[in-house]
Amino acid sequence: MKTSTPQEEAPLLEINNLKTHFPIRSKIFSRVTGYIYAVDGVTIHINKGETLGLVGESGSGKSTLGKSILRLVEPSSGEIKIQGTDISKLSKSRMFPFRRNVQIVFQDPYSSLNPRIPVGKIVSETMKVHGIASGAEAEEKVQKLFERVGLRASQTLNYANEFSGGQRQRIGIARALALNPKLIIADEPVSALDVSVQAQIINLFMDLQEEFGLSYLFIAHDLAVVAHISHRIAVMYLGKIVEIADKSKLFKNPQHPYTQALLSAIPTPNPEVKARSRELIEGDIPSPRNPPPGCRFHSRCPKVLDQCRVEVPRMTEAQPGHWVACHLC
Amino acid sequence: MPDRPILELRDLQTNFYTRQGVAKAVDHVSYSVHAGETLAVVGESGCGKSVTSLSVLRLIPDPPGKIVGGSVLFEGEELTEVSDQRMREIRGNDISMIFQEPMSSLNPMMTIGNQISEALIQHFGISKKAAFQKAEEMLTVVHIPDAKKWLHGYPHEMSGGMCQRVMIAMAICCNPKILIADEPTTALDVTIQAQILKLMEQLQQKLNTAIIFITHDLGIVAEIAQRVVVMYAGRKVEESTVRQLFAQPKHPYTVGLMTAVPRLENFLEEESAPSRLTEIPGAVPRLYNLPAGCAFVNRCSFATDQCRQEKPPFEEKSPGHWAACWQEIGS
Numbered sequence: 001m002k003t004s005t006p007q008e009e010a011p012l013l014e015i016n017n018l019k020t021h022f023p024i025r026s027k028i029f030s031r032v033t034g035y036i037y038a039v040d041g042v043t044i045h046i047n048k049g050e051t052l053g054l055v056g057e058s059g060s061g062k063s064t065l066g067k068s069i070l071r072l073v074e075p076s077s078g079e080i081k082i083q084g085t086d087i088s089k090l091s092k093s094r095m096f097p098f099r100r101n102v103q104i105v106f107q108d109p110y111s112s113l114n115p116r117i118p119v120g121k122i123v124s125e126t127m128k129v130h131g132i133a134s135g136a137e138a139e140e141k142v143q144k145l146f147e148r149v150g151l152r153a154s155q156t157l158n159y160a161n162e163f164s165g166g167q168r169q170r171i172g173i174a175r176a177l178a179l180n181p182k183l184i185i186a187d188e189p190v191s192a193l194d195v196s197v198q199a200q201i202i203n204l205f206m207d208l209q210e211e212f213g214l215s216y217l218f219i220a221h222d223l224a225v226v227a228h229i230s231h232r233i234a235v236m237y238l239g240k241i242v243e244i245a246d247k248s249k250l251f252k253n254p255q256h257p258y259t260q261a262l263l264s265a266i267p268t269p270n271p272e273v274k275a276r277s278r279e280l281i282e283g284d285i286p287s288p289r290n291p292p293p294g295c296r297f298h299s300r301c302p303k304v305l306d307q308c309r310v311e312v313p314r315m316t317e318a319q320p321g322h323w324v325a326c327h328l329c
Numbered sequence: 330m331p332d333r334p335i336l337e338l339r340d341l342q343t344n345f346y347t348r349q350g351v352a353k354a355v356d357h358v359s360y361s362v363h364a365g366e367t368l369a370v371v372g373e374s375g376c377g378k379s380v381t382s383l384s385v386l387r388l389i390p391d392p393p394g395k396i397v398g399g400s401v402l403f404e405g406e407e408l409t410e411v412s413d414q415r416m417r418e419i420r421g422n423d424i425s426m427i428f429q430e431p432m433s434s435l436n437p438m439m440t441i442g443n444q445i446s447e448a449l450i451q452h453f454g455i456s457k458k459a460a461f462q463k464a465e466e467m468l469t470v471v472h473i474p475d476a477k478k479w480l481h482g483y484p485h486e487m488s489g490g491m492c493q494r495v496m497i498a499m500a501i502c503c504n505p506k507i508l509i510a511d512e513p514t515t516a517l518d519v520t521i522q523a524q525i526l527k528l529m530e531q532l533q534q535k536l537n538t539a540i541i542f543i544t545h546d547l548g549i550v551a552e553i554a555q556r557v558v559v560m561y562a563g564r565k566v567e568e569s570t571v572r573q574l575f576a577q578p579k580h581p582y583t584v585g586l587m588t589a590v591p592r593l594e595n596f597l598e599e600e601s602a603p604s605r606l607t608e609i610p611g612a613v614p615r616l617y618n619l620p621a622g623c624a625f626v627n628r629c630s631f632a633t634d635q636c637r638q639e640k641p642p643f644e645e646k647s648p649g650h651w652a653a654c655w656q657e658i659g660s
Contacts, residue, residue, distance in 0.1 A: 265519040
């Protein structure tokens with residue numbers, strides 16, 4: 001496995017003010033009547049060999065952000081720089097060589113593998129398309145990959161339905177690895193798995209990172225899982241990042257009321273600390289079609305000020321490396 | 330706590346007859362629950378925790394499933410033998426259930442008001458108008474804003490958390506003595522999960538309901554239950570109070586479940602680099618092809634020849650703490 005020399009200083013992935021808005025069209029004349037503000041001005045970066053965890057409730061736009069980076073959904077504006085090159089506006093053919101650098105592992109291992117093709121071929125197909133290997137050479141590479149992710153080489157001939165959920169997720173990981181990428185976007189890769197299998201897959205992700213120097217954008221709603229695998233964590237709410245910090249800083253000293261609420265909502269597997277008081281937030285996440293003005297969290301925030309209702313809080317560095325978007329901090 | 334449990338399962342056995350063979354989905358399972366108590370049933374998918382509770386309500390599709398042995402005593406009444414007519418009276422009225430997927434457990438063609446009042450009209454024989462009034466009350470109890478408006482709404486207009494609150498409203502509208510909650514918060518976000526758990530706790534205090542809470546999340550177990558049953562491959566492998574279980578798990582599977590889950594408090598300590606989790610190797614075995622001895626033997630690091638050949642008895646390892654394991658774990 002050869003890797004090109006990495007640029008140590010510049011981050012591997014840099015996203016500046018990325019917006020992905022989905023138009024809502026009227027039924028009769030397909031006129032655009034509004035937008036879903038799924039991702040609304042996100043700025044993050046990921047360094048080489050680093051895992052950035054992305055957490056948030058369903059509807060916060062974290063999956064859309066992941067897919068926008070790959071341009072599986074087209075972003076509306078903003079920059080996506082991979083090793084310094086902005087790929088957000090490249091044409092399909094100019095974009096192509098960059099695709100092998102960034103791969104994705106999907107959430108649902110049951111629907112993300114073609115049921116009619118042997119799983120080995122699913123993996124070798126990407127190699128063929130990108131001109132890495134074909135024929136017997138590709139076959140051999142796929143077998144090695146299968147063994148690396150904890151499957152048997154002979155299983156490349158089987159079909160997806162013959163595998164359990166955990167095994168399918170291993171196939172998904174093998175497919176992502178086939179192009180020798182630098183960054184893998186993992187979109188809720190363990191949330192469909194049982195706890196005992198979940199630990200196996202998390203460990204596999206961590207081993208592969210060490211072996212190949214991979215970077216991850218690890219998207220999940222389970223904070224404990226994200227905390228385990230990540231170096232830094234970004235918290236997303238209604239299309240915006242509200243807090244981003246090193247893992248330990250975020251857990252020791254969460255600044256944003258939303259992060260605090262998320263942390264206190266997680267049940268602790270220790271009956272002795274049962275009587276802990278929790279700060280419950282009321283209600284559901286609002287619709288991204290009509291996000292509340294001002295701070296998007298103000299409609300559920302227990303510490304809301306008048307200012308929060310009108311003025312959008314800006315990201316500020318509360319402590320070195322600890323960024324938060326809140327008027328109170 | 331009263332001496333007699335409100336619900337008692339004794340050696341319950343439910344089989345599924347499939348083309349691949351007979352799957353013993355519930356294999357001699359016994360547990361009991363008292364009024365006002367919360368019992369947690371823990372295990373991964375395929376361990377039989379849901380089928381056990383469906384067997385209690387006789388909701389197992391027959392064929393392929395069948396309750397082949399054991400008994401279910403509800404206030405002394407043998408539920409496996411009562412008539413279908415009597416069973417219908419009990420379901421929803423005395424024992425009700427909340428299912429895992431709130432979005433797919435509600436009827437998409439019926440308004441929320443009709444769905445809730447259906448049970449009320451059925452069990453109490455009240456008029457539709459009175460039932461709707463009661464339904465509105467119930468929606469307010471489960472914190473749905475604008476309850477009156479939502480009576481005429483449909484499930485697809487609601488979020489997952491709201492649907493689950495409607496499910497709870499339906500489940501408690503007849504003041505059941507037992508509430509079976511089958512992974513009621515698994516499909517929900519943590520903030521909504523916390524709301525639902527708090528709501529269930531409040532309702533239990535008010536109505537003195539017995540709750541059987543089926544989950545795979547040990548964090549929830551620690552938070553809401555008093556006693557816990559751990560199941561694996563259709564069998565009960567451990568039973569104790571929640572405190573005992575977390576202080577000293579006695580079955581290797583329980584130990585595995587506890588160490589396989591990342592814990593948040595570990596990250597408060599220092600600037601820790603990511604570390605490996607302890608995994609349980611392999612996967613849950615197929616139910617129609619179980620090992621001869623202990624069902625967990627192929628994934629267990631303590632396994633001996635005895636474990637491979639003989640089924641371990643379910644025995645009291647320390648006062649009030651039962652486990653099915655040949656080895657002495659955690660003593």
